[in-house]
Amino acid sequence: MTAIFYILAGIMLAAACYVAVSRDIARAVFCFFGVLFAMAGLYIFALADFVAVTQILVYAGGVVVLMIFALMLTDKQLLENIRRGESSGPRLFRARALPSILLALAVFAVLLQVITAVDWGNMAWRHEAVAAGNRITGHENMVENVGVNLMTRYLLPFEVISVFLLAALIGAAYLARGRTNN
């Protein structure tokens, strides 16, 4: 069962690498879709099933569709490339991208150093959480938990984010309007 976690993590990282190096933009957006689906699987392994379903609904179902539409609206060559069947494989190594690769590797090395230098099994907050029964086992109803918390403890951020979504919606619709009547 835990092997599936590593398989999903491998799929996700491979798809992310394909997005990072691929020359074909449409394929990159579809591999982004694959990354988001694999992330939802990883959330389920972290016992966060409501977050996983929210990720699929909002990210994989909304954000990717938005990006595909924006891609079709901003790239004149895209559909002609697909129709002509151009094969443009991933370009694995470009000398111009060497500083970016070094920077990304340096950031990863710093994060890895922090993660491996900590003894995660003996943290004080972890012992307190286990002692107070505060761990999420797989047996709760997470939807009820998240719902009750959103309505009681996190009510103010909930209301603020609904107003924020309204503002973002109006802003995006205003920005993307056609300017024929200017």
Next chain:
Amino acid sequence: MIPLSHFLIVGAALFSIGLYTVFSRKNAILVLIGIEFMLNAAILNLVAFGRYDRIDNEGQVFAIFAIVLAAATVAVALAIIINVYKQYKTIDPDKIKDMKY
């Protein structure tokens, strides 16, 4: 089941790949996808640590808010990209060099 550090390592790897995507791609939409990778790595961290907080459930609720915020960010950013395309006829970040005035 899965140790906490494994989640964090996967998140760190995705963050680095997102950082590389932001710096090395010549299409503004792919830069946006790189930013989304970094956001997803952070949300994975939140959810991994949220396993130790059942009563307040801060990790998962924060993760839900972060997903919603990222979606709103993408909507507004794509509207801006479409406007830039109408003005410059390209969305290569290297070629958009003029300020309005």
